Amino acid sequence: xxxxxxxxxxxxxxxxxxxxxxxxxxxxxxxxxxxxxxxxxxxxxxxxxxxxxxxxxxxxxxxxxxxxxxxxxxxxxxxxxxxxxxxxxxxxxxxxxxxxxxxxxxxxxxxxxxxxxxxxxxxxxxxxxxxxxxxxxxxxxxxxxxxxxxxxxxxxxxxxxxxxxxxxxxxxxxxxxxxxxxxxxxxxxxxxxxxxxxxxxxxxxxxxxxxxxxxxxxxxxxxxxxxxxxxxxxxxxxxxxxxxxxxxxxxxxxxxxxxxxxxxxxxxxxxxxxxxxxxxxxxxxxxxxxxxxxxxxxxxxxxxxxxxxxxxxxxxxxxxxxxxxxxxxxxxxxxxxxxxxxxxxxxxxxxxxxxxxxxxxxxxxxxxxxxxxxxxxxxxxxxxxxxxxxxxxxxxxxxxxxxxxxxxxxxxxxxxxxxxxxxxxxxxxxxxxxxxxxxxxxxxxxxxxxxxxxxxxxxxxxxxxxxxxxxxxxxxxxxxxxxxxxxxxxxxxxxxxxxxxxxxxxxxxxxxxxxxxxxxxxxxxxxxxxxxx
Numbered sequence: 462x463x464x465x466x467x468x469x470x471x472x473x474x475x476x477x478x479x480x481x482x483x484x485x486x487x488x489x490x491x492x493x494x495x496x497x498x499x500x501x502x503x504x505x506x507x508x509x510x511x512x513x514x515x516x517x518x519x520x521x522x523x524x525x526x527x528x529x530x531x532x533x534x535x536x537x538x539x540x541x542x543x544x545x546x547x548x549x550x551x552x553x554x555x556x557x558x559x560x561x562x563x564x565x566x567x568x569x570x571x572x573x574x575x576x577x578x579x580x581x582x583x584x585x586x587x588x589x590x591x592x593x594x595x596x597x598x599x600x601x602x603x604x605x606x607x608x609x610x611x612x613x614x615x616x617x618x619x620x621x622x623x624x625x626x627x628x629x630x631x632x633x634x635x636x637x638x639x640x641x642x643x644x645x646x647x648x649x650x651x652x653x654x655x656x657x658x659x660x661x662x663x664x665x666x667x668x669x670x671x672x673x674x675x676x677x678x679x680x681x682x683x684x685x686x687x688x689x690x691x692x693x694x695x696x697x698x699x700x701x702x703x704x705x706x707x708x709x710x711x712x713x714x715x716x717x718x719x720x721x722x723x724x725x726x727x728x729x730x731x732x733x734x735x736x737x738x739x740x741x742x743x744x745x746x747x748x749x750x751x752x753x754x755x756x757x758x759x760x761x762x763x764x765x766x767x768x769x770x771x772x773x774x775x776x777x778x779x780x781x782x783x784x785x786x787x788x789x790x791x792x793x794x795x796x797x798x799x800x801x802x803x804x805x806x807x808x809x810x811x812x813x814x815x816x817x818x819x820x821x822x823x824x825x826x827x828x829x830x831x832x833x834x835x836x837x838x839x840x841x842x843x844x845x846x847x848x849x850x851x852x853x854x855x856x857x858x859x860x861x862x863x864x865x866x867x868x869x870x871x872x873x874x875x876x877x878x879x880x881x882x883x884x885x886x887x888x889x890x891x892x893x894x895x896x897x898x899x900x901x902x903x904x905x906x907x908x909x910x911x912x913x914x915x916x917x918x919x920x921x922x923x924x925x926x927x928x929x930x931x932x933x934x935x936x937x938x939x940x941x942x943x944x945x946x947x948x949x950x951x952x953x954x955x956x957x958x959x960x961x962x963x964x965x966x967x968x969x970x971x972x973x974x975x976x977x978x979x980x981x982x983x984x985x986x987x988x989x990x991x992x993x994x
Contacts, residue, residue, distance in 0.1 A: 463489075463492050464492060464493065464494040465493075465494075466493055466494065466495055466496065466497055466500065469489055469490065469492060469493030469494075469496070469500060470493070470497075470499050470500050470503055472486075472489035473486050473489050473490050473493075473500060473503045473504055473507065474503045474507070476489060476507075477503060477504070477506070477507025477508075477510065477511070478507070483507065483508065483511050483513065486504070486507055487504075490503075490504050496529070497529065498529055498530065498531065498532050498535065501520065501521075501524040501529055501531070501535065502531070502532065502534055502535040502538060504517075504520050505517045505520050505521055505524070505535060505538055505539060505542075506534075506538045508520060508542075509538060509539070509541060509542035509545065512545070514542040514543075514545050514546045514548075515546075517538075517539060517542045518539070518542065518551065521535070521539050530562075533564065533567040533569040533570050534569065536555070536559060536564055536567075536569075536570045536573065537569050537570060537572070537573035539555060540552065540555055540570075540573040540574060540576070540577045541573065541576075541577070543555065543577050544576065544577050544580040544581070547580075547581060549581055549583070552574075552577045552578065552581065555577075556574060559574065565593065565594075566595060568594065568595075568596055568597070568598060568600075568601070571590060571591075571593075571594040571597075571601065572598075572600045572601050572604055574587075574590045575587045575590050575591055575601055575604050575605055576604040576605075576608065578590060579604060579605050579607075579608030579609065580608050582612060584605075584608075584609060584612075584614075584617075587605055587608070588605075591605070597628060597630060598630060599625070599630055599631065599632065599633045599635070599636050600635075601630075602621050602624065602625050602630060602636060603633075603635050603636040603639055605621060606618045606621045606636065606639045606640060606643065607639050609621075609643075610639060610642055610643050610646065613646070615643040615644070615646040615647035615649075616643075616647055616649075616883060618639070618640065618643035619640060619643045619644065619647070619649070619652055621640075622640060631663075632659065632663070632665070633665070634665055634668040634670055634671060635670070637656065637659070637660060637665050637671050637674070638670045638671055638673070638674040640652075640656055641653060641656050641657075641671070641674035641675060641677070641678050642674055642677065642678075644656060644678055644682075645674070645677050645678040645680075645681040645682065646681070647876075647878075647883070647948070648681065648682055648683075648876075648878075648946065648948040648975055649682075649878050649883070650682045650684065650878065650946065651878060651881055652881075653678045653679075653682060656678075657675055657678075660675070666694075669695060669697075669699060669701075669702070672691060672692075672694065672695045672702065673695075673699075673701045673702050673705055675688075675691040676688050676691045676692050676695075676702060676705035676706055676709065677705045677708075677709075679691055679709065680705060680706070680708055680709025680710075680712065680713070681709075681712075681975070682946070683713060683944075683946060683973040683975060683980050683982065685709050685710060685713045685715060688705070688706060688709040689706065689709075692705070692706045698729070698731070699731065700726075700731055700732065700733065700734050700736075700737065703722065703723075703725075703726040703729075703731055703733075703737070704734075704736050704737055704740055706722050707719050707722045707723055707726075707737065707740045707741070707744070708740050708743075710722055710744070711740055711743050711744035711747065711979075712743075712975075712979045712980050713979075713980045713982065713989065714747075714979070714980060714981075714982065714989030714990055714991075715989075716744050716745075716747065716748030716750070717748075719740070719741070719744040720741065720744055720745075720750075720753075723737065723740075723741050732765075733765060733767075735767065735770060735772075735773070738757065738758075738761050738767070738769075738773060739772055739773060739776055741754075741757050742754055742757060742758060742773065742776035742777065742779075742780060743776060745757065745780055746776060746779045746780040746783055747783075747978075747979055747990070747993065748993070749783070749784060749993050751780060751781070751784045751786065754777070754780045755777075755780075758773065758777055761773065770799075771797075771799045771802065771805070774793060774794075774797045774799065774805065775804055775805045775808055777790075777793055778790045778793050778794060778805055778808050778809055778812075779808050779812070781793065781812075782808060782809050782811070782812025782813075782815075782816075783812060783815070783993075785812075785816045787809070787812060787813060787816060787818050787821055788821075790809050790812060791809060791821060794806075794809065801828070801832075802832065803829045803832045803833045803836055803839075806825045806826075806828050806829035806832070806839075807825075807829055807836070807838055807839060807842070809821070809825045810822050810825040810826055810829065810839065810842050810843070810846075811842055813825060813846065814842055814845060814846035814849065817846075817849070817850050819846060819847075819850060819852075822842075822843065822846050823843070826839045826840075826842070826843045834866075835868060837863065837868050837869065837870045837871065838870075840859050840860070840862065840863045840868065840870070841870045843856075843859050844856040844857075844859040844860050847859065871950070871951065872887050872888055872927075873887070873888040873926055873927045873928075873949065873950065873951055874886065874887050874888075874927050874949070874950045875927035875928045875930070875931040875947050875948065875949045875950075876931070876947070876948050877931050877934070877935055877939070877945070877946060877947050877948070878946070879935075879938055879939055879940075884931070884934060886927040886928075886930040886931045886934070887927055888925065888926050888927045888930075889925055890927075890930075893930070893934075895934065895937070896930075898937065899930050899933045899934050899937070900925065900933075902933040902936060902937055903924075903925070903929055903930075903933045906933070906960075906963075906964060906967065909967055910963050910967070913967070915963045915966065915967075916959065916963075926954065926956070926957050927949065928947055928949050928953060928957045928961065928974060928976075929957055929960055929961075931945075931947045932945065932947065932960075932961055932964060932972060935947065935972070936964075936968065936970070941970075944970070944971040944972065944973050945970060945971070945972045945973070946973045946975075947972070947973070947974045947975070948974075948975045949974060949975065949976040949977065950977060951976065951977045952976050952977045952978050953974060953976040953981065958981065958988065961974065961981070961983050961988075962983055962986055962987070962988055963986070964983070965983045965984055965985055965986055965987075966985065966986035971983065971984045972984075
């Protein structure tokens with residue numbers, strides 16, 4: 462029966478779904494007397510899944526040469542292969558073929574094209590394909606929203622909901638988690654709550670993908686009690702559920718709760734994955750628990766049979782570096798079984814800045830810039846380290862070097878949501894329509910701090926950082942009964958941290974700041990980070 466086309470197709474499919482058996486699949490394909498479209502599609506899909514994209518393209522062209530016309534699944538599969546290797550040229554060629562053969566009327570093919578263009582960052586082209594499609598469904602918009610989310614354009618992703626509503630396309634168990642993820646990324650609590658309501662009314666809340674996204678949403682919006690409540694409503698939490706709750710506790714400063722969650726997870730019989738250990742190491746690092754963090758790192762291999770990856774070594778360096786164990790952190794870099802990347806050098810450079818080890822910091826910056834000369838973070842960290850320890854002439858030299866090389870640092874930006882509108886603030890920016898009122902409020906606050914003899918360090922550079930502008934705007938316009946919630950794209954500086962801490966000593970308001978590292982919950986002059994971040 463080996464020459465029978467149905468048997469041959471099943472053999473190709475079986476071997477392609479087994480690891481390291483592509484040669485057997487090819488042998489089965491060649492042994493099929495008259496391969497049909499299913500045979501070719503199984504071969505193309507299998508080759509693409511095994512990372513042999515160029516071979517899958519070759520098979521696609523050979524298929525046409527023998528007169529076999531691809532179907533919608535063949536075309537969607539080969540478009541997926543284009544995405545794997547980020548080939549715009551191949552995507553354009555296939556798009557032309559699809560238009561020529563009128564296959565673009567098929568919604569499966571249209572959705573694959575949307576995903577291919579969006580995956581390449583060509584959002585306008587993806588929208589163009591959508592506008593030309595005769596019909597659209599939840600998959601159409603889920604593909605686009607997922608890709609836009611991955612690019613970090615969370616607000617744009619949320620706007621897709623309006624298009625779905627206008628076309629009466631209902632969200633499903635795949636699209637809803639994507640929109641919840643966009644709300645989490647943006648720190649937009651109100652849209653997230655509305656989506657939570659939709660999940661309850663639509664019955665989608667019973668899907669674990671939706672429940673996990675709710676845990677993630679509330680954790681990333683600083684509402685850890687709501688995150689815990691969402692977790693408790695999951696009947697059988699999986700590793701993603703446990704990881705979401707662990708991250709929520711750790712990033713919001715509840716270090717002991719994060720580590721307890723990890724232990725509860727093990728007791729529940731859920732096996733931790735590599736992400737779990739990243740989160741546990743993150744918790745130990747931000748809680749100053751050096752010995753415990755080292756134990757967890759060691760247990761990956763000794764207890765869980767899991768080899769630490771480069772990301773875990775970055776966390777280990779961060780753990781040691783924050784505690785001032787700089788030479789030990791450098792020893793990890795020198796002895797780990799991976800080639801160091803720019804991130805691990807950047808992590809130790811940040812620790813050197815924190816603890817004032819200029820020679821080691823200079824060495825980390827040099828090594829990091831050898832790997833990525835255009836990474837502005839190395840220049841900024843190095844210049845700030847010089848400034849902090851009385852060598853501002855060297856700091857100015859580094860900034861001058863940046864300008865000469867045409868490099869600009871990413872501006873510090875903060876944003877907040879008030880009455881369903883997102884307000885964006887950039888350091889030193891004067892374009893906000895209420896900027897004079899905002900500056901006046903900052904100056905009044907600083908005057909009050911001085912009267913009350915609050916410690917209020919403020920260099921000229923940090924006087925109007927984005928988070929200060931956001932705090933002042935929030936005091937002026939946010940509802941007085943609600944916490945002021947601010948998202949910042951980079952780590953909060955010490956001057957601004959002290960400024961916000963003093964604000965909550967002076968004004969009876971809770972201020973929640975999510976920076977590039979973690980949450981800071983400020984209340985009555987205290988911060989959840991306890992000065993360790």
